[in-house]
Amino acid sequence: MNINKLIKAGGYGLVGLLLIISIAIILILCWDSKQTSYLRVQGRVDTYIIKNVNIVPMTSDTILSNHDILIKQGIISKIAPDIFAKNIKQIDGTDKFMVPGLADMHVHVWDDYELGLYLSKGVTTLRNMWGMPFHLRMKKRIQENAIHAPIFLTASPKLTGPKDEGIDKKQVKDAREGKYLIGKYQKQGYDYIKTYSGLPSDIFDTIKDEALLQNISLVSHPSFEVPYEYHFSKPIKTIEHTEDIVQQVLKFTDDSLMLQKTIVKYVQTKIGHTPTLTVFHKISEIIEKDSDLLSENKTGYINPAFLAIGSQEDFNRWTSTKVYDSLVGERILKQHQQHLKIVKKMNDAGVLLLAGTDSGISYAVPGFGIHEELKFYTEAGLSHFEALKTATVNPSLVHQKLFRTGTVEAGKLANLVMAKENPLTNIRTLENPEMVIIKGQLLDKNQLEEFSEKAYHRSNYWATIIRLAEGIIFK
Template identity: 70%
Template sequence: MKKWLKRIGWGLISLLLLTAIAIVVVLKLDKKKTSYLRIQNTSDSFVIKNVNLVPMTGDTILYRQDVLVENGFISVIAPDLSLGTSKIVNGTGKFLSPGLADMHVHVWDDYELGLYLAKGVTSLRNMWGMPFHLRMKERINRNEIYAPLFFTASPKLTGPEDEGIDKKRVKDPKDGRRLVAKYKEQGYDYIKTYAGLPKDIFDAIKTEALAQNISLASHPSFEVSYDYHFSKPIKAIEHTEDVVQQALKYEDDSLMLAMTLEHYAQTEIGHTPTLTVFHKISEIIEKESALLSEESIGHINPAFLELGSHDDYNRWTSTKLYDSLVGERILKQHQQHLKIVKKMNDAGVILLAGTDSGISYAVPGFGIHEELGFYKEAGLTNYEVLKTATVNPSSIYEELSNTGTLEVGKLANFVLTSENPLENLKTLHAPEKVFIKGLILDSDRLTKLQEKAFKRNNYWATTIRLAEGLLFQ
């Protein structure tokens, strides 16, 4: 008997060892496949000559300017600079705008970092944090890889009764305080609060977050009133759909909406609409299998496509079988979202462009242009639309304060386009060049970043990182 137990023990040890070796090999191979993101050549200084600036300090264009970039920052903006040996980037006839921020994303791998850059996104706020995101942030901050500025929320904190493997259930107020301190120490930039937090635990999380000097990014909790979220240290409230579902209780309540907008404006708490991911429900219901064959779907992480996106597809296509009006209701709510976003903008609410890309069929990089298109459809001017992805994030978050406008002293995070985005937003879909911390990505490199992310084969590497996140959140 002892001999058999010994054999079983050695068998388990061997199996664990082989599993560990397999995990290391899979992750190393995945890292090798994304070696194209490694930063090799840098430029200490250069001048973008004769370019038209979209400064985003106002609804204006500064024509035929020169921009001197030194050590990753704008040092001079003036017409006709003469600087001798500096590298020249010809901007004649082109338009230079601040890089875009997507303030609600779910990043699954390094490929997506390149994909975001290819679509002009130079700042990201990741909204479901895991250990691999902390390692990703360290590599980005060490300037090892081409990537947008990267900030990550913690795992999603929810109440003890809110089930789901993607959520960190908080047992009681003491546990909430412990987790806030833990996540701050680990290096997360924000605490993510979720839909099932009861008031006593939420209060404890708020108190500890204030003590730890870390802000909250809140998916509204349905265990408290919507108004509860208008207090420090919450800096942003996510999802216009929750204004409809929680604040308005699915009614067209103009008085309650006006009160909600007033609270937003008075507290200067940002709002992230994420219209793109909600609209994907309409696309699933309308297009069904045709959606799955669209080319852009090839840019979604293959593991999440199977483990997450297909669940959404099955849910809504099966709902349609017994509820023929579901598509009509979802589309009607989307139209309500558009009206609310317009009223928010008119009321002075600080809108933060965010897409929920990486979830459902919202495609990383592509999603920001869908999102901005919805704001345009809602009735915002092009300047107002661009503010949501440039100026507004920098006004809410101190860590983004050196981005969002083209001014001396700001980070050299730009997009160069052939047309004026204040006249044609679609020109931002395919930038000719992207600049990130003063590094120049030309059109050939941008194309490569997009191509490398297409139908990538990293299912198991992603699954390993996801499993780590669920086990050690």
């Protein structure tokens, strides 16, 4: 065989291999889509009345006892002690409590299964914080009401500086590229731009200026390349992670003066803060429980690809650290307690706190995480009403697309959770909803249990790897 025939044969072989890989990818993704077909919206109930339910409106710390709620075409039409209407479906809410659906304002979504899992735990709004192309497709299907899912907002890929390496980040080489990327992500349909820990001031300045021109907001994982105070400026909407206040502002001390100055800045600028205490506390759980953590029931709800890669990396890091540093667990727990004190001080000062968990990262479990987060807020000293505000009212004040959520009032979206007990006295009752209503669509307890069961030990490792690879290549 001469050299030309050899090259030609090699070319055919390469084409054949690429064809086989392409077919395999299509089959894997189609199979994964079929496995989540239980989320497809089959029919719509447009008008109904929920009778005799106790309403937690979240407009104030009160209960509207034994009221009716009229819902029409996904909107709360009327609330009154007794609504009379003929030929309308009625749902008995006697002795139950109706609250606004919960928002988790810092998550990482890996698949459709998680959308159902969040709903099963009463979460009706998600703010995804690491955007990839598949999230834009997911968002489109949700907006078209093709699947049952929470309201879904997604960040862009994470923008960081040229020296901050990592496959999960988009390294921006200079200000010119930063300006280009803002326009690109805005046109692609991302809801906001995620800035990350390695952005230097010159690139960051350009990103902020261009975001203002493009009318798209920023959410910031604080950059270590600029002072923390730098983030208190438009168009930044929220600053993430209380742990970064401890690291960057306080330098791992108890500097009360610096903390107070930072809190004042939050109040003055009205920029929101997302504590994400849940994911940080997972470090303590890894150190304390070690391999027992891996066999816990909740671990089965974590996406299998991320569990094998990201979660395992965290596990290896902290279990190996404690081998040569016997005091690491004590330090991490002490910092967690410091986070609680900071959250309490921020709340008392009037900082706009947003419940966010970083679920989908480490061992923070989608859906379950929001209830851990709210528990930490009450442990910090917030009342149950104050804690609930962080997951209902407060998120509606941050993004324009959420302004019709967060309270139970006429004219608001019917995103609601029915609970067995009064969450103002027992916030943990929201962990197991009696019913969830998303954009007016009723999901009863049987459906919610199915959503949870389908997400448990799911077999979509390769489908996730494919979507992740797409995100890494096309960021």
